[in-house]
Amino acid sequence: xxxxxxxxxxxxxxxxxxxxxxxxxxxxxxxxxxxxxxxxxxxxxxxxxxxxxxxxxxxxxxxxxxxxxxxxxxxxxxxxxxxxxxxxxxxxxxxxxxxxxxxxxxxxxxxxxxxxxxxxxxxxxxxxxxxxxxxxxxxxxxxxxxxxxxxxxxxxxxxxxxxxxxxxxxxxxxxxxxxxxxxxxxxxxxxxxxxxxxxxxxxxxxxxxxxxxxxxxxxxxxxxxxxxxxxxxxxxxxxxxxxxxxxxxxxxxxxxxxxxxxxxxxxxxxxxxxxxxxxxxxxxxxxxxxxxxxxxxxxxxxxxxxx
Amino acid sequence: xxxxxxxxxxxxxxxxxxxxxxxxxxxxxxxxxxxxxxxxxxxxxxxxxxxxxxxxxxxxxxxxxxxxxxxxxxxxxxxxxxxxxxxxxxxxxxxxxxxxxxxxxxxxxxxxxxxxxxxxxxxxxxxxxxxxxxxxxxxxxxxxxxxxxxxxxxxxxxxxxxxxxxxxxxxxxxxxxxxxxxxxxxxxxxxxxxxxxxxxxxxxxxxxxxxxxxxxxxxxxxxxxxxxxxxxxxxxxxxxxxxxxxxxxxxxxxx
Numbered sequence: 001x002x003x004x005x006x007x008x009x010x011x012x013x014x015x016x017x018x019x020x021x022x023x024x025x026x027x028x029x030x031x032x033x034x035x036x037x038x039x040x041x042x043x044x045x046x047x048x049x050x051x052x053x054x055x056x057x058x059x060x061x062x063x064x065x066x067x068x069x070x071x072x073x074x075x076x077x078x079x080x081x082x083x084x085x086x087x088x089x090x091x092x093x094x095x096x097x098x099x100x101x102x103x104x105x106x107x108x109x110x111x112x113x114x115x116x117x118x119x120x121x122x123x124x125x126x127x128x129x130x131x132x133x134x135x136x137x138x139x140x141x142x143x144x145x146x147x148x149x150x151x152x153x154x155x156x157x158x159x160x161x162x163x164x165x166x167x168x169x170x171x172x173x174x175x176x177x178x179x180x181x182x183x184x185x186x187x188x189x190x191x192x193x194x195x196x197x198x199x200x201x202x203x204x205x206x207x208x209x210x211x212x213x214x215x216x217x218x219x220x221x222x223x224x225x226x227x228x229x230x231x232x233x234x235x236x237x238x239x240x241x242x243x244x245x246x247x248x249x250x251x252x253x254x255x256x257x258x259x260x261x262x263x264x265x266x267x268x269x270x271x272x273x274x275x276x277x278x279x280x281x282x283x284x285x286x287x288x289x290x291x292x293x294x295x296x297x298x299x300x301x302x303x304x305x306x307x
Numbered sequence: 308x309x310x311x312x313x314x315x316x317x318x319x320x321x322x323x324x325x326x327x328x329x330x331x332x333x334x335x336x337x338x339x340x341x342x343x344x345x346x347x348x349x350x351x352x353x354x355x356x357x358x359x360x361x362x363x364x365x366x367x368x369x370x371x372x373x374x375x376x377x378x379x380x381x382x383x384x385x386x387x388x389x390x391x392x393x394x395x396x397x398x399x400x401x402x403x404x405x406x407x408x409x410x411x412x413x414x415x416x417x418x419x420x421x422x423x424x425x426x427x428x429x430x431x432x433x434x435x436x437x438x439x440x441x442x443x444x445x446x447x448x449x450x451x452x453x454x455x456x457x458x459x460x461x462x463x464x465x466x467x468x469x470x471x472x473x474x475x476x477x478x479x480x481x482x483x484x485x486x487x488x489x490x491x492x493x494x495x496x497x498x499x500x501x502x503x504x505x506x507x508x509x510x511x512x513x514x515x516x517x518x519x520x521x522x523x524x525x526x527x528x529x530x531x532x533x534x535x536x537x538x539x540x541x542x543x544x545x546x547x548x549x550x551x552x553x554x555x556x557x558x559x560x561x562x
Contacts, residue, residue, distance in 0.1 A: 001344065002344065002345075002346040002488060003343055003344060004341055004342070004343055004344070004345040004346075004488065004523060006343075006519060006522075006523040006526045006527045006530075007526070007527065007530055009489065009490075009491055010488075010489045011345060011346060011347075011488030011489055059541050059542065059545050060545065062542055062545040062546060062549070063544075063545035063546065063548045063549040063552075064549060065549070066545070066546050066549030066550060066553075067548075067549035067550070067552050067553045068549075068553075070549075070550065070553045071553065108382065108384045108395045108398055109394075109395060111395075112394055112395065228542050231538055231541060231542055231545075232535070232538040232539070232542070234538075235530065235534050235535075235537055235538030235541065236534040236535055236538060239530050239531060239534060241530070241537070241538060241541050243526060243537075243540070243541045243544060244343070244526065246541060246544070246545065247544060247548070250545065250548050250549070251548070254548065254549070254552030254553075255552075257552075258552075258556050291392040291393055292391065292392060292393075293393075294388070294393065295386060295393055297454075297457075297458065297461075298385055298386045298387075298454075299383055299384065299385050299386075299450075299451065299454030299455075299457075299458065300383070300384050300386070300395070300458075301381050301382070301383055301384075301454075301455060301458055301459075302381070302382040302383075302384060302398075
């Protein structure tokens with residue numbers, strides 16, 4: 001069944017969108033990631049204009065994060081204070097990101113920027129995760145048990161001023177690193193149309209030294225507000241949020257996420273991580289090839305931005 | 308003064324037959340409604356030639372029909388390899404290119420219209436695109452205009468459909484214009500030319516109104532006129548859907 005998207009002004013198959021939403025939902029349920037970093041490139045592949053894909057995906061992430069954070073509220077695994085600091089940085093970053101996005105759009109380089117961001121971050125995150133989980137599997141085989149948890153070290157993060165106490169995380173650190181992480185993720189969220197969980201979660205664990213159990217809930221809490229803000233910015237400056245597209249994706253997504261969670265509980269953590277890493281690297285490779293190989297059509301059309 | 312003279316010359320150049328043969332036009336529909344399940348449309352353009360005198364037996368009557376969507380400036384960008392990757396380097400602003408352009412003829416294009424008549428009435432696809440203020444920095448600006456045609460042909464937006472207008476008894480004609488699903492809104496100008504020996508003997512212009520209707524209309528207007536409310540509505544829907552899904556699955560799991 002074809003459906004005409006009022007803002008994207010293209011006609012696409014509704015079941016294809018539901019299916020994509022479902023597929024990414026399954027993966028996000030399995031791996032506990034938002035899935036924005038997979039969905040946005042997939043939307044490019046099926047012909048949604050990149051500006052619409054990025055803005056609409058931000059809207060869809062609001063829905064999936066809200067659905068996810070409710071479970072964490074019940075388990076009390078959300079550090080509101082840390083979330084608030086990350087959020088302050090995130091909102092600043094998102095505003096900066098939309099400015100950068102609009103500027104590059106007027107130069108005609110926005111597709112390049114978005115794709116480069118994807119290649120770099122997917123490559124780095126996928127590569128690190130792949131190596132890390134391979135090592136974990138190898139260690140588990142050798143020792144025949146679980147790898148010992150690494151003690152978080154007191155490094156430069158603890159030497160900065162403006163210290164704050166984060167009770168839920170059991171941390172007493174400077175507010176500056178979470179602010180910087182927040183700004184950084186906010187910029188990425190606006191430019192790449194992602195929640196940024198795949199960057200923020202490692203940053204929270206390895207840089208801020210937060211306990212793993214509060215990381216996912218806190219990042220989801222922060223992501224809701226940053227992506228909501230991004231959605232509003234895109235809706236009011238670019239008019240590129242397509243609510244019909246968002247609804248179709250999120251209906252598929254929430255159903256898929258529940259199925260994914262069921263599958264996820266049946267697999268081992270290292271196996272899950274290595275699967276996710278390979279998937280991330282495949283998407284990264286496809287986007288990198290697009291940039292490296294000579295495209296069949298060297299010309300592209302754009303609308304006049306300065307109206 | 309110059310312009311008035313030109314207009315006078317134009318009138319003088321029109322053949323006398325122009326008054327003798329007149330088009331009576333019908334359209335299967337003069338509006339296309341873009342609904343949420345819009346999947347393209349076929350528009351039947353048909354008509355008859357009204358004349359007071361017997362059919363001139365010089366050359367056979369041919370018909371050319373064009374349908375063109377709203378014209379807008381288009382930025383055409385070209386990629387080049389820089390630092391090992393393909394990057395947009397130069398761009399040309401094409402002043403005006405129709406979003407949709409279809410030409411249907413009753414015989415091969417060269418036979419129904421001469422080059423001079425094509426230039427005068429701007430019928431063929433390259434004539435429909437105007438790129439006057441091409442950037443002086445770019446030398447091969449013509450290639451950019453050709454790229455617009457090539458890309459839009461590939462998307463099914465531009466088409467030359469030769470031999471698709473049926474003409475009966477030099478009097479009745481009809482064709483079906485296929486409109487793709489990726490249409491944008493606006494007045495689609497429809498022109499019908501009668502030609503003999505490659506010269507236009509009569510013409511008529513009408514509009515096909517392409518509009519979003521219903522929910523599509525509502526959402527599009529809201530997003531442009533009240534972007535803040537539209538954004539908040541999108542967020543509300545997203546939060547409600549997220550909460551609903553979570554609640555529904557909690558209920559399912561507890562049973």
